Amino acid sequence: MNSPAGRTALSVNVNKVALVRNTRHLGIPSVVRAAALCLQAGAQGITVHPRPDGRHIRPEDVHAIAGLLRDWPDREFNIEGNPTQNLMEFIRAVRPHQATFVPDSEDQFTSDHGWSFPQDAARLAPLVAECRSLGVRVSLFMDPIPEQMAGARAVGADRVELYTEPYAAAWDTPAQAQQLARYACAARAAAEAGLGVNAGHDLNQDNLAAFVAQVPQLLEVSIGHAFVSDALELGYAQTVRAYQRCIDAGMAARRSA
Numbered sequence: 001m002n003s004p005a006g007r008t009a010l011s012v013n014v015n016k017v018a019l020v021r022n023t024r025h026l027g028i029p030s031v032v033r034a035a036a037l038c039l040q041a042g043a044q045g046i047t048v049h050p051r052p053d054g055r056h057i058r059p060e061d062v063h064a065i066a067g068l069l070r071d072w073p074d075r076e077f078n079i080e081g082n083p084t085q086n087l088m089e090f091i092r093a094v095r096p097h098q099a100t101f102v103p104d105s106e107d108q109f110t111s112d113h114g115w116s117f118p119q120d121a122a123r124l125a126p127l128v129a130e131c132r133s134l135g136v137r138v139s140l141f142m143d144p145i146p147e148q149m150a151g152a153r154a155v156g157a158d159r160v161e162l163y164t165e166p167y168a169a170a171w172d173t174p175a176q177a178q179q180l181a182r183y184a185c186a187a188r189a190a191a192e193a194g195l196g197v198n199a200g201h202d203l204n205q206d207n208l209a210a211f212v213a214q215v216p217q218l219l220e221v222s223i224g225h226a227f228v229s230d231a232l233e234l235g236y237a238q239t240v241r242a243y244q245r246c247i248d249a250g251m252a253a254r255r256s257a
């Protein structure tokens with residue numbers, strides 16, 4: 001992903017643009033136009049989560065964004081999903097830069113937990129191997145549990161994505177510092193296991209800088225719900241710049257610590 005060396009990359013998740021689009025048969029707001037405007041504003045990647053029930057991102061969105069990203073060779077496409085459900089058909093068809101495996105059930109309200117090892121190892125390992133044979137990086141959606149990181153590496157994953165809802169829920173409370181320490185420890189354990197570290201879920205303009213400042217070697221954040229909510233007020237381009245300012249503020253705080 002084309003991000004200045006050492007800068008945490010911003011991948012915009014456009015699920016919620018699709019959610020609004022799906023409430024009429026008019027094709028607006030356009031998911032591809034949202035992605036294009038975010039890329040033009042400097043987002044390093046686009047993320048989608050084509051859930052089996054099609055509540056937001058649908059197969060045609062996946063293929064359209066894959067087509068868009070062919071015009072942006074220095075940016076990345078990240079497709080999220082459960083590889084035991086419909087994710088692999090998309091990986092085989094469009095070969096995104098990254099596949100993020102998420103252990104969601106088909107009717108889950110939203111993602112709310114990561115994989116567990118060794119329980120999930122046997123069924124994930126061949127799917128990870130297939131992605132990698134296709135040249136697709138694999139990131140595993142994980143709770144911030146240091147002891148779980150070796151298991152993620154053992155199935156062949158390149159990265160983990162730390163599930164950040166518990167941190168977001170603790171933000172601006174007395175539990176914030178403890179949560180940040182928990183994520184920093186998990187990130188160090190991941191790096192020691194040879195894994196890259198991504199993060200996502202409920203990150204926003206309020207809580208992002210502190211997370212970037214405290215969590216080492218953070219390669220990518222994928223942000224959707226709060227991003228699209230902000231873009232309704234600011235527009236996509238201004239929102240990309242606002243989130244990148246949060247990332248830069250976190251990186252600066254990290255350097256000065």
Ligand SMILES: CC(=O)[C@@H](O)[C@H](O)COP(=O)(O)O
Binds near residue numbers: 048109200224
């Ligand atoms: C895996 C994760 O935390 C999010 O990327 C997920 O895509 C959110 O899904 P919804 O947008 O359906 O809540």
Ligand SMILES: NCC(=O)COP(=O)(O)O
Binds near residue numbers: 080203225227
């Ligand atoms: N992997 C997290 C993601 O893509 C977006 O999550 P959210 O910001 O919509 O909670």
